[in-house]
Amino acid sequence: MKVNQLLNVPDLEGMNMIAGQSGMEREVKSVNMMDAPDIIHYLNKNEFLVTTAYHFKDHPQTLTNLVEAMATQGCAGLGIKTKRFLNKIPDEVIELANELSLPVIELPLHLSLGEIVNHSLRAILDQRASELTFALETHKQFTKIIMEGKGIGLLLQDLSQMIQRPVRLIDQYFKPIFQQTPEGTYPIFSEEITLPKSPISPISFSISDTRETYTLFPIHISERKKGYLLINGEVKKTDQLTSLTIEQATNVISFSLMKESALRQQGRSIRNDFFLHFIDGTFSSQEEIIGRAAEFSLRNDQKYICVVGKIDGDKFQPSYAERHEKADVIYDFIEGEVSAMTPKIHFFTKGESCILLFESEENVLHPSMYCESILVQLQERIFKYYENTISFGISNLCHTFMDVKNAHKDALDALSQGKFSKQIGYIQTFQAKDISELLRMVPQEDLRNFYSFALSKFTDIKIEEEQTLLDTLSVYLETHCQISETAKRLFIHRNTVVYRIEKCEEILGKSLKDSETTLQIRLALRIRALLQN
Structure with a gap:
């Protein structure tokens, strides 16, 4: 009173x-x-x-x-x-x-x-009793909104009407989570504004350019994440009724966001479990992989670019536990940053590294450049907020989800390559080093068409004979057309090799002495091995 x-x-x-x-x-x-x-x-x-x-x-x-x-x-x-x-x-x-x-x-x-x-x-006691009754009724009203599934947005709308001020729910980086006002009216705060790491009481501040005053009421979201109710104007400590109303809203919102955070953590764990089993090759069939992937909005006919990121070594956090804890905080931030981006970016973690799976759209002319621009922004924000650097390895474009397994290996390889040429905070794109890696960049449908065109005539003979002839042809070309070496590797008589090679030339209708023909067949045989994996 x-x-x-x-x-x-x-x-x-x-x-x-x-x-x-x-x-x-x-x-x-x-x-x-x-x-x-x-x-x-x-x-x-x-x-x-x-x-x-x-x-x-x-x-x-x-x-x-x-x-x-x-x-x-x-x-x-x-x-x-x-x-x-x-x-x-x-x-x-x-x-x-x-x-x-x-x-x-x-x-x-x-x-x-x-x-x-x-x-x-x-x-004094009568007023305090009235305030407690008001707090209880307000808490019930806000809780009812959440329990009925009407969402935080409606709660903020009711709160705004009760205190006669615009209200927004923001995270610790001034990014809006929910807001009662239209998107265009959200104030743009200077990047120089920083907030205390663990505030326990409301904070008021003014913007020098606009001379507008705001009050922040802290909200607990999770162990590592904080939020704030951003209220237009200064809410003075003496304005008990307004403060009490806002405090009830922060309590209800906090519990709601903590629940959502726990559900997200559970969902992330399930997604990670699927993805790690996928790249480790523990699923029994391609159909199972495609079916499970669809549950997480990962379409097999979608093009992807795989990115692997890792926090650079921190001399101030030498132990594994400290590095892992810091990585968890930063990866949680990255997931929040990319969750609403378009085209969609799927986020996973594996040990001390994170994995970003970029969906590539047809209208994006240079998907790798688009990925790099996003990664540069993430590096800048991570350094600003956490004073840490992070490096990324980028795979080449893969044409189906099934190809992501190899793309992940390529991204890891690119990340390793970057260590030899750059110290920290680098972005390295994968460079193909052999013909198999180069062929993986080609859509599988095109590979199948090329293989069918080059070796289609072998399908007219029995499967057992086809396998024998193609295996002989493969070794023959790999040994630079040396009959004796081919016979030695296949443990057969050289006359048998001669017979099989002549049979192959008869089926193809071409001489294996022609360099163009042998190049085409060697590529087709490489593609055959690639498609069988």
């Missing part, structure tokens, strides 16, 4: 303010009655002191010491029965009370000090 509210209590009619009017907003939390000469030693903050001033009747000027001590202690005010022992409060006391904004109130004669104390305490 504030001093001005205390003056309006019906049972205390007759109380008059005689000094310190500028302190009318002081908070009254308790009332005390004292006439001892050592009153000063028993003063408490936010306490309203009532007295007959008996011990000051002979030396009224010494009241200045009491007024000064009460102001220093943060007391609410001083009530004096002026017509009892003091005919008049000295002018210097009034001047000091005005200067220190300490209310000095004249108490009515028809009420005893005990009655004044009782009426005051009853009024």
Whole structure:
């Protein structure tokens, strides 16, 4: 209860303010009655002191010491029965009370000090009971909105109407999570603004350019993530009703966001489990992989670029546990950053590394350049917020989800390649080193078409004979057409090799002495091995 509210209590009619009017907003939390000469030693903050001033009747000027001590202690005010022992409060006391904004109130004669104390305490308790009832009803109202599945957006709308101020829910980087106002009206804050890591009380600040004031109420989301209710204008501590309403909203929102965070963690664990089993090759069939991938919106006919990222070594966090904890925080941030991007980016973690699977759209001319631009932004923000650097390895474009397994290996290889040429904070794109890696960049449908064109005539013979002839042809070309070496590797007679090679030339209708023909067949045989894996 504030001093001005205390003056309006019906049972205390007759109380008059005689000094310190500028302190009318002081908070009254308790009332005390004292006439001892050592009153000063028993003063408490936010306490309203009532007295007959008996011990000051002979030396009224010494009241200045009491007024000064009460102001220093943060007391609410001083009530004096002026017509009892003091005919008049000295002018210097009034001047000091005005200067220190300490209310000095004249108490009515028809009420005893005990009655004044009782009426005051009853009024304080009644107001506190009303506030608690209001808090309970407000909490019920906000909880009902969440329990009925109407969402945080409607809760913010109700809160905004109750406090008559625009309200937004933001994260610790001033990114909006929910907001009650239209998207275009969201204020743009300078990147220089930083927030305390673990605030426990509201924070008010002003923007120098616009001279607008905002108040932040902290919200706990998870162990590593904080949020804030951003309220337009300053919410003063003395505005208890507004603060109480907002606090109830923060409690309900906090529980709701903690629940959502736990569900996201569970979902991430399930996604990670699937992806790690996929790249480790533990699934029994391609159909099973495609079916499971579809559950996580990973279409097999979608083109992807795989990126593997890893936090660069931190000399200030030498232990594995510290590095792992820091990586978890940063990867959680990355997941939040990429979750709403278009085209979609799928996020996974494996040990100390993270995996970003970029979906590639047809209208993107240079998908790898698009990936790099996103990764550069992530590197800048990670360094700004966490003072850490992170490096990335990028695979080439793969044409189906089934190809992501090899793309992941390529991204890991690119990440390893980058260590040899750059120290920290690099982005390295995979460079093919042999013909098999080069062929993996070609869509499988095109590979199948080339293979069918080059070796289609072999399908007209029996499967067993086809396998024998193709195996012989493969070894023959790999040994640079040496019959004896081919026979040695296949453990057969050289005449058998001669017979099989002649049979192959007969089926193909081409001579294997032609360099163009042998190149085409060698590529087709490489493709055959690739498609069988």
